[in-house]
Amino acid sequence: MTKARTRQGPTGTQAHALDVDALIDDPATGIIVCCGSGGVGKTTSAAAIALRAAERGRKVVVLTIDPARRLAQSMGIEELDNTPRPVSPVDTSGGGWLDAMMLDMKRTFDEVVESQASPEKAQQILENPFYIALSSSFAGTQEYMAMEKLGQIHAQAAVDGSYDLIVVDTPPSRSALDFLDAPERLSSFLDGRFIRLMLAPARGPAKLMTAGFGLITNALTKILGGQVLKDLQTFVSALDTVFGGFRQRALRTYALLQADGTAFLVVAAPEPDALREAAYFVERLSEDRMPLAGLIVNRASPAPAGTLSADEAMAAAERLRKRDPESLTAGLLRLHADQTRMVEREARLRERFATAHPQVATAVVPALAGDVHDLEGLRRIGDLLAGQ
C-alpha cells in the first residue's frame, strides 16, 4: 500500500533557527499543521502554538485529535462534540482569542454522508456494516476526517471571519506521512478495481467482466456467506453516489494545504526513529511543494553547564567511589556524564538531520521536568518554542 519512497539530498541554503513568533504574527499565515510520528508531543506543540498566537492577537482555533485527558480538561474540550469551544483564561488584551475542539472522526464522517445523500439513503448507508467499519477505523479515515474538518472550518472562517488562524494537530500514527497520504488513499480505494467491478453490473461497458465477476462472487460467498456479500454490494453502490463528492473535497483541501497561507511544522523527538520520520516528511513536503515552516525538536535533554567531559567525569567518579562507595559527588559526576552523553548523542542526531536538510529551520525545546497539562504549562512551552 505504501508507495516506494525515494530519498532526497540537501537543497537550499543554511536556514536559521525557526522563528515561531514571526510565523504566528504574520497575518498571511492562516493554517499551521503540526505533523510528526506518534509520541513526540505533537498535540502539546499545537496547543502551545495556538495559545501563544491567540495571546499575541490572532483569532485562533486549534483542532486536536487525541489530547491527554488533563490537557483536554484544562482547555475545556473533554467533550467530543465536534464544535469549537472557547478556551479560558486566555489573555485577550491583544484582540485575539482561542477556541479549541477535539475531532470526532465518526461524527464528521456521518455528517458528510448526511449532507450528500437523501435522508433515506443516508440512513441506509449509516447502518451498513461496511460503512461502520470504514467510518470508525479505515486506515486513513482519521487523517481524512481531520482534513475534512479543516476544510469546513476554513470555509466557515472565510465567510464569518471567526478565525484568522487554524492550528491543526494531526492524528497519532506511526508515520507522519499518513496525513498527506490520506486523500490519495481514499481516492485509490474508491477507484479500486474491486469497487469498479462491483459496480459493473449496473453499468454498460463492463459487461465483459461478468464471467470473472461470477467466479468472484461465488468465492466470496463461500468464504463470507451471502448476507455479507449483499451488504457489500449495498455499500459499494452507496459509495458511488455519495462519495463522488468526497474526492473533490479531498483534492480541494489538499490544494488548500499547498497554498501560501499554510505552514507545516514537523515535530520530532531527538531519537533516530522520530527524526527519520521527520526527514521522510520534510522530503515529501518539498516533493509535493508544500510549505514547510520548520522542525520542532521536542524534549531535548538540557545541556549541562561547564566543559567537564563525560569521560573525565566518569574517571573522577571512579576515583571517588574507590575511597567512598557512597560518595555524593561521585553520584553527581555520574549524572553529569550520563547527561553529557545524552546531549552529545542528540546533538549528533540533529546535526545529521541538518546536514541532509540544511534548508529546514529548527526550534529545539528542552524537556521540562514535569508533564504539561494546563494553560500555564502550554505558555511555558510557547516561550521555549519562541526561544525565550
Place this chain on the structure above:
Amino acid sequence: MSEAANDWPKVRLHVVTGKGGTGKSTVAAALALALADRGKNVLLCEVEGRQGIARMFDVDPLPPEERRLTTGLPGADGRPGVVHALHIEAEAALLEYLSLYYKLGRAGRALDRFGVIEFATTIAPGVRDVLLTGKVFEAVQRNTRNKGAIQYDAVVLDAPPTGRITQFLNVSNELAGLAKVGPIKSQSDTMMTLFRSPRTAVHLVTVLEEMPVQETADGIAELRSADLPVGGIVVNLVRPQDLSADDLARSHSGTIDRSEVEADLEYAGIAPGPALVDGLLSEAHDHAERRALEDSQRVLVGGLGGPTYELPRLPLGVDLGALYELAASLRDQGMA
C-alpha cells in the same frame, strides 16, 4: 534463570504493546532474545509494516515469510536458542490463508487480480487485523496444514500501540458485524480461545510519565473487560539511580554542602570552579525533580497489578549489543 523460575512458564504468545515513543519494539526484541535460550526456537513478529526488526538488528528488509534472525541470549549452560523473524503483511497472509483453507484454485487468483485482496485488507481494519492476528495464531498453533514449518517454543508479537491493542486482539468482536456465521466466524472464535487463554500474555510497555502511565492503566482496563490476559508491565527508559534517596532529597531542596563537593572534586583531580559546582548542583536538582515525578508514577504503575520490570535509559541509544543487555536484564528480573 532456570526455565521454571520465569514468571510466564505457560505463555506461548507474548504480545508486547505500549504507547508510541515508549520503546515497545525494543522491548519485544529484547524479550525474544531473552526467551531464546537452550536451543529454543522463538519467533519475533511485527505487523505494522515498518521494518523495525530489520532496522534494530541491522539486517536487510524482511520478506513476509519466516527468516532466521539471530541467536538468542545464551542460557546458564551457555547454549543459545534461535530467534526467527516474521514481517506479517495482510495481503500475503490472506493469500496464504486462502490457499491453506480453501481450495479456490482459479477463483483465488481471480480474487487477487480483481483487487479483492486489496479491497478486503484496506476497507476494514477489522479484516486486516484478523489476517494479521490469524498469521500469529497460525505460528503459535502450528497444525498439519503447514507441513515442515518450525514449531516455536514462544512467539513474541510487536503489536499495535496500547490505544488499539484490545480492538486488535478482539477479532471475533471486530468481525461480528461483518461475518455472523460461516467459516471465518468459527476460525476467529478459535483464535479468541487462544488469545484469552493462559497461553497468551499481553505485556504493556510504559515510561514513568503521566500520559503513558494513564494510557497503560486505560489499556489494562480495556484488556480486562475483553477477558484478554494482562501480562507484565515493562517500565522503560528509567533514569539512572546514581544518588541515594537522602542525596536526592538534599539535591531537591538545594541543601547540599558545596564545600564537601568542592573538596571531593579536588581530591578526584578536577579543578572545582564555581561554574562547575553550580552546574553539577543544578543538574542534580533537575534530576531529583524528574525522579520524584518518576517515583509518583512508579507507585501508580505498582498499583495496576501484575509484575513489573524496569529497563534503563541508555544514554548512547539502542544498538545490537544493547538489545542483548536489555534481554539479560529482563531475564534476571524473571520476565523470561
